[in-house]
Amino acid sequence: MTSDDSLHSPHQSLPKLTLYPITLKFEEVVYKVKPEHKGLCWGSSWSCREKTILNGITGMVSPGEILAMLGPSGSGKTTLLTALGGRLNGRSLSGKITYNNQPFSGSIKRTTGFVAQDDVLYPHLTVSETLIFTALLRLPNSLTNTEKMKHVERVIAELGLARCRNSIIGGALVRGISGGEKKRVSIGQEMLINPSLLLLDEPTSGLDSTTAQRILTTVKGLASGGRTVVTTIHQPSSRLYHMFDKVVVLSEGWSIYNGPAAAAMEYFSSIGFSTSITVNPADFLLDLANGIAPDSKQASQQSESSEQEREQTREVLVSAYENNIAPKLKLEISSHNFTKRASSRNDIAKAEQWCTSWWYQFIVLLQRGIRERRYEAFNGLRIFQVISVAFLGGLLWWHTPESHIQDRVALLFFFSVFWGFYPLYNAVFTFPQERRMLIKERSSGMYRLSSYFLARTIGDLPLELALPTLFVFIIYWMGGLKPDPVTFILSLVVVLYSVLVSQSLGLAFGAILMEIKQATTLASVTTLVFLIAGGYYVQQIPPFIAWLKYLSYSYYCYRLLLGVQYDEDDYYECSNGVLCRVEDFPPIKSMGLNHLWVDVLMMALMLVGYRLVAYLALHRVR
Structure with missing residues (x-):
């Protein structure tokens, strides 16, 4: 034939x-x-x-x-x-x-080409980008990338899309191409x-x-x-x-x-x-x-x-x-x-085999995700939000003396809480917002779920890690915490570690419920419980409910930040001319400064476990 x-x-x-x-x-x-x-x-x-x-x-x-x-x-x-x-x-x-x-x-x-009644397209990609990424994922390895690009040009010419090829698709909040042009793009994706x-x-x-x-x-x-x-x-x-x-x-x-x-x-x-x-x-x-x-x-x-x-x-x-x-x-x-x-x-x-390899799908999906979220990644409102909170916190904790250990401990708890909850709420939206696109593309046999999942989660990391890095860099030195480069780097690593765990839980909530209102409600209840059981507000939790704190990654993050900032032999001025052991300060004593490797291990289990749950939950999406 x-x-x-x-x-x-x-x-x-x-x-x-x-x-x-x-x-x-x-x-x-x-x-x-x-x-x-x-x-x-x-x-x-x-x-x-x-x-x-x-x-x-x-x-x-x-x-x-x-x-x-x-x-x-x-x-x-x-x-x-x-x-x-x-x-x-x-x-x-x-x-x-x-x-x-x-x-x-x-x-x-x-x-089989299937064109749904509603055009499911990424709003921030251009017409040519939409068709190019579709061609890269759906056309077989027997074609070179050059041949795939020629095929895209042929479809653009056939459907009369040359005039709007560099225009973004658009959506509810973004002005883009017309409804007829969107329909032709959807048909073009199947023609490829x-x-x-x-x-x-x-x-x-x-x-x-x-x-x-x-x-x-x-x-x-x-x-x-x-x-x-x-x-x-x-x-x-x-x-x-x-x-x-x-x-x-x-x-x-x-x-x-x-x-x-x-x-x-x-x-x-x-x-x-x-x-x-x-x-x-x-x-x-x-x-x-x-x-x-x-x-x-x-x-x-x-x-x-x-x-x-x-x-x-x-x-x-x-x-x-x-x-x-x-x-x-x-x-x-x-x-x-x-x-x-x-x-x-x-x-x-x-x-029966996939048209492209796993690694090829991962690379293309990663590139597409970065292109689609390039506007979101440089969202000025989000950047302003994080920087303003960092400067306000830095002013409130401005050069806190070593003797004010209560305030320093509060600053470390603020680290664990803010970067334990902020990424969770952002991650909750990830999969519910892409549900329709995931169903459409998976139904077409476009890629493996594992390649999509990894590309989607890794593609978010630059923004997810850049903002907390900037945040810690500002508030750490303004707050007057231990002025040691090694301590600063370790504190930053702990915060970024907490960000990854928090993001994992948000992804799991979103993937399980696949409905934004329900997922955000569950996230609100969870963060409230983690906040109370985090070890700062309630230091002597009743034994029958003490297990609750061990479910909170904020608790482990807080312990790690304390362990990085203080040693067992450190002293602070508890009154005029009197030195007291840091380890004996009640809030720190209730948390402890030993066995930090257990905290690292528990957070690692949460990181892997939550993401595995999110991945398995996506398998149910039909």
Whole structure:
């Protein structure tokens, strides 16, 4: 087989990107949803029953064809499309979905393009950066980076994105490119892999007619190159409708039509549903899907018996489908044989491996993360916040004398608290904010979760470690702590160590809950407990709850800072001319200056443990 050259000039084609045509079949697909709040159900309450979203949907689409799924909101279009893309699994889904007579597999995933209704893109990356990083991650190692860049240029030219290639994508708080351009970028991301199967969910939603026409023309060109295209569409114009090869019309999870788009009007006319006026075929089909017959639309739409009449119309349409279309469709699917099974198996076996190596994915994801967060990394408000707190603290503890040991101990506790909690709240947002992007890219088989996790966490380290370094450098010398370079460096290392542990706990909270409000609430409760049990406010904790302090990394950080700052043989002036041992000062005595290696080990276990929990929690994200 050869790659698709139908849309591009010969000098732009990439022969190594081979296109393997896919015939998609789906037979008797059923999907049911159970009630979410089971505790509120009792007896045989209607609200507790399973809701059937798809009722035995059957169909087939071949290479070179566009299959459009029409229907009102809630008819099951997106659910069916998600099932066809292998993104809907579990016991609630039944039926048979095959790709060249093979079940869904890793190779199918990596040759399937899925364009969601909502454009999930990084707001601070430019159009070209978005496509370049996608190409680097999704195109195989058999292509050099130069060839991947040429492929990106080809897609940019094909989709008419040259004018905005250096513009950022934009988002809710950042002005960027238009909605139509975002949709073309999303399609471009899938075009990069030269997909054999392209699935699009409402690609024209929210776009003007001209932009919608341009996008559908692009999709039509992709299909004509031998690709299999399936799209959902809510209310297309008549000229968009005539670009479809096949149409499936859904009504509350039931099929009422499945066949050539051009023959739909004739079919419904043959079963008694015709209109005497010229109408957009899509509008006519949507009326029928809503249970509104052409001749009774005006009369019954506002009457009390409207819903009953609609239900009767649906029953007639479903019955007609079962009698007229379903038998022919099943016969067509059963008689269609895919003749290249052997080569398909070889292709599957060959394509099961990842397109790129772990290290390559890590490097690209790290570069992308740094590019995307380059504005956040130099966030002036965050820098001002940390520096202002450092200078204010330095002024409050200005050159504290050695005799004022209580104030010095308080400053060390402030170190452990501020840099024990500040990174935690920042880290809580990390994974919930990227949840949609993670789901999208992982569903496409773009990278390993481990490479993403490590790149994401390491990419945050420069900012996470730079600010506390600056903070300690300012307040340490202003506060008049032990003026010894070694002590200063060790204190800084302890603070940075605490930052990493705190960040790990924040990542774990965010990954487990994946909801910002819940995660920040849990973080607030946790930090409050750690603050109280940190060893400064309550020095003699009752035995039955004393174990609580051992869960607090602030407690271990505070102990380490005391151990770095003071030795057992140090003295301080406890009254005029009287020297007392530092070790006997009550707040220090309750903490102790020995066995600091235990504190280091406990924080190391927390550092590794929290990050492992975060990584395992991300595996649940679907």
